[in-house]
Amino acid sequence: MEEVKNIIDKLSCPLLVNDYETITMSHGGGGKIMGNLIDKMILQFLSNDFINEKHDGAVFLTDGHRLAFTTDSYVINPIFFPGGDIGELAVYGTVNDLSMCGAKPLYLSLGLILEEGFVIKDLEKIIISVKNACERTGVKIITGDTKVVEKGKGDKIFINTAGIGIVKDDINISPSRVEEGDVVLLSGDIGRHGIAIMTTRENLDFESKIKSDCAPLNDIVQKLLESGIDIHCLRDLTRGGLGSALNEIASKAKVEIEINEIHINVIEEVKGICEILGFDPLNVANEGRFIAFVKKKDAAKALKILKEEEDGKYASIIGVVKKKSLKIENGKKENGIVILKSILGTNRILDMLSGEQLPRIC
Amino acid sequence: MEEVKNIIDKLSCPLLVNDYETITMSHGGGGKIMGNLIDKMILQFLSNDFINEKHDGAVFLTDGHRLAFTTDSYVINPIFFPGGDIGELAVYGTVNDLSMCGAKPLYLSLGLILEEGFVIKDLEKIIISVKNACERTGVKIITGDTKVVEKGKGDKIFINTAGIGIVKDDINISPSRVEEGDVVLLSGDIGRHGIAIMTTRENLDFESKIKSDCAPLNDIVQKLLESGIDIHCLRDLTRGGLGSALNEIASKAKVEIEINEIHINVIEEVKGICEILGFDPLNVANEGRFIAFVKKKDAAKALKILKEEEDGKYASIIGVVKKKSLKIENGKKENGIVILKSILGTNRILDMLSGEQLPRIC
Numbered sequence: 001m002e003e004v005k006n007i008i009d010k011l012s013c014p015l016l017v018n019d020y021e022t023i024t025m026s027h028g029g030g031g032k033i034m035g036n037l038i039d040k041m042i043l044q045f046l047s048n049d050f051i052n053e054k055h056d057g058a059v060f061l062t063d064g065h066r067l068a069f070t071t072d073s074y075v076i077n078p079i080f081f082p083g084g085d086i087g088e089l090a091v092y093g094t095v096n097d098l099s100m101c102g103a104k105p106l107y108l109s110l111g112l113i114l115e116e117g118f119v120i121k122d123l124e125k126i127i128i129s130v131k132n133a134c135e136r137t138g139v140k141i142i143t144g145d146t147k148v149v150e151k152g153k154g155d156k157i158f159i160n161t162a163g164i165g166i167v168k169d170d171i172n173i174s175p176s177r178v179e180e181g182d183v184v185l186l187s188g189d190i191g192r193h194g195i196a197i198m199t200t201r202e203n204l205d206f207e208s209k210i211k212s213d214c215a216p217l218n219d220i221v222q223k224l225l226e227s228g229i230d231i232h233c234l235r236d237l238t239r240g241g242l243g244s245a246l247n248e249i250a251s252k253a254k255v256e257i258e259i260n261e262i263h264i265n266v267i268e269e270v271k272g273i274c275e276i277l278g279f280d281p282l283n284v285a286n287e288g289r290f291i292a293f294v295k296k297k298d299a300a301k302a303l304k305i306l307k308e309e310e311d312g313k314y315a316s317i318i319g320v321v322k323k324k325s326l327k328i329e330n331g332k333k334e335n336g337i338v339i340l341k342s343i344l345g346t347n348r349i350l351d352m353l354s355g356e357q358l359p360r361i362c
Numbered sequence: 363m364e365e366v367k368n369i370i371d372k373l374s375c376p377l378l379v380n381d382y383e384t385i386t387m388s389h390g391g392g393g394k395i396m397g398n399l400i401d402k403m404i405l406q407f408l409s410n411d412f413i414n415e416k417h418d419g420a421v422f423l424t425d426g427h428r429l430a431f432t433t434d435s436y437v438i439n440p441i442f443f444p445g446g447d448i449g450e451l452a453v454y455g456t457v458n459d460l461s462m463c464g465a466k467p468l469y470l471s472l473g474l475i476l477e478e479g480f481v482i483k484d485l486e487k488i489i490i491s492v493k494n495a496c497e498r499t500g501v502k503i504i505t506g507d508t509k510v511v512e513k514g515k516g517d518k519i520f521i522n523t524a525g526i527g528i529v530k531d532d533i534n535i536s537p538s539r540v541e542e543g544d545v546v547l548l549s550g551d552i553g554r555h556g557i558a559i560m561t562t563r564e565n566l567d568f569e570s571k572i573k574s575d576c577a578p579l580n581d582i583v584q585k586l587l588e589s590g591i592d593i594h595c596l597r598d599l600t601r602g603g604l605g606s607a608l609n610e611i612a613s614k615a616k617v618e619i620e621i622n623e624i625h626i627n628v629i630e631e632v633k634g635i636c637e638i639l640g641f642d643p644l645n646v647a648n649e650g651r652f653i654a655f656v657k658k659k660d661a662a663k664a665l666k667i668l669k670e671e672e673d674g675k676y677a678s679i680i681g682v683v684k685k686k687s688l689k690i691e692n693g694k695k696e697n698g699i700v701i702l703k704s705i706l707g708t709n710r711i712l713d714m715l716s717g718e719q720l721p722r723i724c
Contacts, residue, residue, distance in 0.1 A: 026717030030601025057432030070419030239392025355388030
């Protein structure tokens with residue numbers, strides 16, 4: 001029987017991934033062709049004891065009893081961009097979200113939605129990029145899923161990663177811990193990711209090619225945590241940029257945050273392109289930048305740690321938390337607010353954008 | 363300042379979800395319009411202490427030290443079908459994958475990829491369906507993400523859920539535990555989900571409308587576990603159906619599984635449509651059916667428990683594990699094999715499908 005099956009296999013199924021140049025609907029059908037894609041592509045690169053089990057899920061042991069859980073779908077266009085690609089973005093993005101909870105990232109899931117006609121060589125590049133990003137950040141992909149949709153019902157590749165990390169008992173990082181007197185630190189210059197995506201997508205031919213700041217933040221967050229600084233809140237500056245992150249925290253913590261524009265670093269090339277295109281760098285997305293809220297007494301120490309990082313020369317203290325916001329007249333709700341002191345010395349409300357400036361930047 | 367902000371808000375932003383009938387790119391932009399969609403739509407229905415924090419991830423406590431982790435993306439077309447919709451499918455599917463690991467499902471993440479132009483009333487229906495499915499299965503959505511892609515770059519809505527569950531210390535469910543002498547149980551009739559999707563999608567007008575078997579399996583699995591039966595392996599019968607599930611396990615456990623066609627229940631309506639369309643029910647997807655591998659001595663007890671279920675009247679013992687597969691002549695690898703004893707008494711290899719029979723059924 002075995003031999004018969006073997007012969008049938010060989011005769012009827014030229015199944016190697018190499019036999020296909022692009023994704024077909026069969027690659028999502030749950031049959032041999034899909035199994036072969038998973039084996040030859042995903043498992044070849046992402047092999048580990050958990051995922052090799054090919055069970056419906058992965059079972060892992062943990063000695064911690066506080067865990068962080070997060071998810072993001074990545075629909076970035078283009079999938080390859082200066083300074084990164086959708087594969088590493090999908091790992092770093094979720095690793096960063098875990099880091100923002102004060103967690104040490106451990107395990108990731110990987111959900112792929114592939115469009116019929118997607119080039120398999122590109123998929124391979126992306127999976128290798130996922131593998132490298134996992135190795136760099138010390139996380140493992142332990143469970144996954146692959147779906148295929150018809151041409152015109154997707155866009156090459158969408159990736160979802162969910163992540164699990166472990167949070168030490170004494171760590172408590174949350175917008176609700178932000179309080180009057182806290183100092184706001186920014187981990188570097190802003191706007192590079194969004195502008196890199198924008199200029200690539202629109203084929204804008206500027207002299208200097210701006211690279212995305214796409215990078216993992218787990219190491220620097222671990223350093224801050226291990227330094228003994230009591231971090232009140234962390235937030236990475238993705239969609240909506242610094243402006244959205246500050247507003248979200250102000251609103252959740254119901255505080256007034258005052259920011260000094262002069263201390264927010266934007267490299268000249270980004271500043272120039274923003275001026276030409278009419279973007280405000282404060283609202284442009286980043287993929288390797290975050291803000292930290294700490295007590296005033298810890299601010300200098302935190303800044304020193306940020307500046308010691310390879311990419312940390314533009315880290316800065318950008319503002320302070322002024323006070324709990326006042327109750328609004330009608331008494332129905334409290335709101336947070338962000339005040340920007342401009343370079344010219346004027347004050348203005350840094351409001352959240354209404355809609356979007358740059359779609360599909362992550 | 364507060365008042366000014368309030369006035370600005372009112373003047374410049376008719377932001378209520380009600381002001382939009384369909385999803386726009388702005389709903390994924392990270393600004394106010396997106397925040398409003400999340401607040402008025404997602405959080406209104408899925409509110410809990412974790413997700414309300416609106417942090418980059420959720421931190422939860424666990425007293426167990428063995429956890430299961432799984433993920434699936436749902437790209438089913440149509441999103442509403444007889445017997446269910448993509449929302450409950452996205453909850454049940456992931457709850458079921460956790461159950462197949464022997465885990466008690468606890469927490470889910472929810473990642474939405476919405477297409478520009480998607481009808482917001484439909485999104486609301488789906489979120490309510492997610493909410494109801496969570497309540498039925500006792501799981502909580504504790505973290506999430508929403509992305510929007512341009513019209514023609516997605517298909518209404520794709521949902522990714524990842525799930526975390528807790529596995530008791532004495533439970534060990536895995537394909538590698540399947541051994542000679544094990545009995546294979548099937549939890550009900552097969553083929554209903556795939557045929558329900560197919561006939562709806564293709565507008566096939568059969569007299570009787572077949573409903574999907576879409577259902578959560580966590581309760582029945584808990585009952586089996588609590589009965590003291592040592593379950594060797596569980597697998598739900600989604601893409602590729604019973605045929606793929608048996609082949610995957612045979613291949614992973616390197617055994618020969620012998621199945622009796624006469625014991626596999628298929629309702630007459632499904633049988634009829636399969637004959638007309640040329641499908642084999644063994645390869646048609648289910649969303650509320652699973653197979654269980656147990657020792658022979660436990661088989662009758664397990665069957666009794668399955669039959670006591672509301673939807674369990676078609677549960678049956680369908681086969682046995684015959685032996686470890688022999689090494690193949692060239693010595694390079696061992697393979698598993700599934701033998702189907704047909705109703706006519708003949709034996710044939712039940713091979714895995716090569717590609718796909720019905721795309722996008724989950």
